[in-house]
Amino acid sequence: MRFELTEEQRAFGDALERLLSGADTAAVARAWADGDHEPGLKLWARLAEQGVTVLATDASPVEVVIAFEALGRYAVPGPWVESAAYLPIALGREVEGVATVAAPPHAPFALDADVADAVYLAGPNGLTEVTPGDRHGSVDRTRHLFEVAASDPAPEDAAFDLSALATAAQLLGLGERVLADTVAYAKQRRQFGREIGSYQAIKHQLADVRIALDFARPLVHGAAVSLAEPVETAPRAVSAAKVMCGDAAYLAARTGLQVHGAIGYTQEFDLSIWITKIRALVTAWGTPTFHRGRILASLTAQTGG
C-alpha cells in the first residue's frame, strides 16, 4: 500500500507545471474564446511533445489525472478530454493532431469541432465520423459546442469512465487555482484598515474550500488506481470522483467570486475564465445527478442483503 504519487509521477506533474506557468494560458484561453486558435494549437503541440496525448494508451490513468489536473489549473482550452482520453481508448490508439467526439447523452455535442482534424459520434456500435452541424456557445466562452446527428446512447464504457475521470481531475485543478488566487487576493486587498483575509467570515469560507479539495483529490487518485487494475467498482469510483470534484470546484468558484467582490464579476479579470469553466465542467461527461445515481445503483446492488 503506497497511496501517494511516485517520484516520476511528481516529476511529470512538475514538468507540466513549468511548461504551463510560462505559457500565459489566460491569454491563450481568451484568444480561443474569440476564435483565434493559433496560440492554443501551439500550446497543444508543446503539451503533445510532453506526452499528454499518449497517456491514455501508453501510461496509466494516474498519469492521465496528473495531466488533466494541470490542464485544469491553467484553464487550458480545447477538446483535451475528447482527444486525449475518450478517443484513444475508443479507437485503441493515440490520436494524431486534434480530434473530437460527441458521446450522447452525457456529452451530446462535439466540443471545438471547428478545430478538429476528425469529428466522431459515439453510439452503441462504436464510433462513426460525422460532419458537425450548428454551433452553440457555452457558459465557458472557450467551449464551442457543435450539433451532431442524433444517435442512440453511447455505452458507459472504459472510454467514458476515463473521460469523466479526466474531467474530475480538471475540476480539481481549476478549483485549486481559484483557491490559490483567492487567498493571494485576500492577503492583499484591504478594507476597514486591514486585509480582508484577516476576517474570520472570509477565513472560514476559504478553509472550507481547502477541506473540500483535500478530500476530493484522494477520490480522483483512488478512481485512477481502480481503473488501472481494473476492478469491478471502477465506474462507481469514477462517479465518486466526478461528484466530489464538481462540488469542491463549484464551492471554490462561488467562494472565489464572493471574496473578490465586483472585480471577480468582470470578464476582464482572469478569474472569470476559471469560474465559467468550472460551471461548464460540472455538467460535462455526466451531471452530478447522473453520477450520484450510478453510485446509488452500485451501492444498493452490492452491500448487505
Next chain:
Amino acid sequence: MDLELSESELAFQAEARAWLAANVPAEPLPSMDTAEGWALHQEWEARLAADRWSVVSWPRDYHGRDASLIEWVIFEEEYYRAGAPGRVSQNGIFLLAPIIFEHGTKDQQDRFLPTMATGEEIWAQCWSEPEAGSDLASLNSTARRDDGRGGWVLNGQKTWSSRATYATWGFGLFRSDPEAARHHGLTYFLFPLDADGVTVRPIAQLDGEAGFAEVFFDDVFVPDADVLGAPGDGWRVAMSTAGNERGLSLRSPGRFCAAADRLVDLYRSSAVEVRGAPAPSLETSDVGKNVVDAWLKAEAYRLYTWGTVTRLADGGEMGAAGSVNKVWWSELDIALHETALDLLGTDAELDSTWLDGYTFALSGPIYAGTNEIQRNIIAERILGLPREPKGAQR
C-alpha cells in the same frame, strides 16, 4: 501508487477478522456511561488485551503487537466492521499514551501503560475549565510547589471530562508559575480521581447519561513522580496530543465506513412504508442524494487516510492537516446519522443505535477543538492568511 495490502498486512487483517468474528459480543453492550455498561466495557477491554488486540500499535512489552500505522488502520476497519463495542479506554490509549511514550519516564511507562492496555485503569482528559474552553491556555487551576513533600498541590476546577464519572485516573494542565506568560508556566499532571481533595460531579449530557463530569481540586497532592514532562513545559507536552485527537488516532475511518455500509442497508430496507406513511421517495425528497453524499464522504475519508498513512510512514508529519481531518470526520458523522434519521421517518425519534449515534455525532464539531477553531488554524497555518488579532489558539 497503489492500494494493495502486502502479504503480511493481509495476514494481519485475516487474523484480526477471525478473532473479532469469534469474540465480538453478539448483543451490543449497554452504554458505557452507565455503571453496568462500564463494567462490561472494561471486561471487553480485558478480553481484547488478553489476545493483544487492545493496543496493536504498542510494543510487545506493553501488550501490543508492534503493528505499523497501516496495520492499525486495517485493525480499526475490521473492528468497526465487526460491530465491536466503543472503546471506553480511548482517551488514555489515543491521547495520553503517545505522550507517556514520548515524554514519560521509564517508571511512568511501566506503572501506567500496562493497566491502561488491559482496561484496569481508565483515564479521563481534564483539560477544559469553565473559563477555558477554546482558549485553553487561559486556564486558572493552579499547582503550588510543596518542596517538603516533594511534589505539587493542585487547586481549581476542570469540566466536560469525558468518562470521568467512572474513570480512575485523570490527566490535565495546571498553572504552576503564575508569573509566566499564558502558554508558559503550565505543568502536566497525572492524578488518581479518588485522591484526597478530588471531587467528581457527573454532568448529564443531551441523552440524559453522565458521559462527562466536572472535577474539583481542593489541595490535592501530586508527587513529582506523577508530573509528565518538565514542570512549566506542560503546554508543549499537551499539544503533542491535540494533533492526535483531531487527526488520525481518535477517529479512524473504519467507524465511518461501517456506518456508511449500515446506512446503505437501511436505505435498501426503507423502501417500505414506516407505520403507514410512505417511505421517503426519491422523486420528492433528497434522501437518495444524501445517502450517496454521506457514503462519498466516508469513502473520501478512507482514501484520504491511506494517503496520510503513506506520508507518515515516509517520515512526514500530520501538522495542521489534523484540523482538515477533524472538520471532515465530525461533519461526516453528522451527515451519516442525519440521513439515517431521515430514512427512519417518524420512527427517528424512538430510541435506536442510529439515534444514539446521532446524538453523539452532534458533539463532534465541539470537542477536540471546535470546528471554528479548526477553520482558523487551516486559514492561518495552511492558507497563510493573517492571524487573529490575539493569536491564542491551541
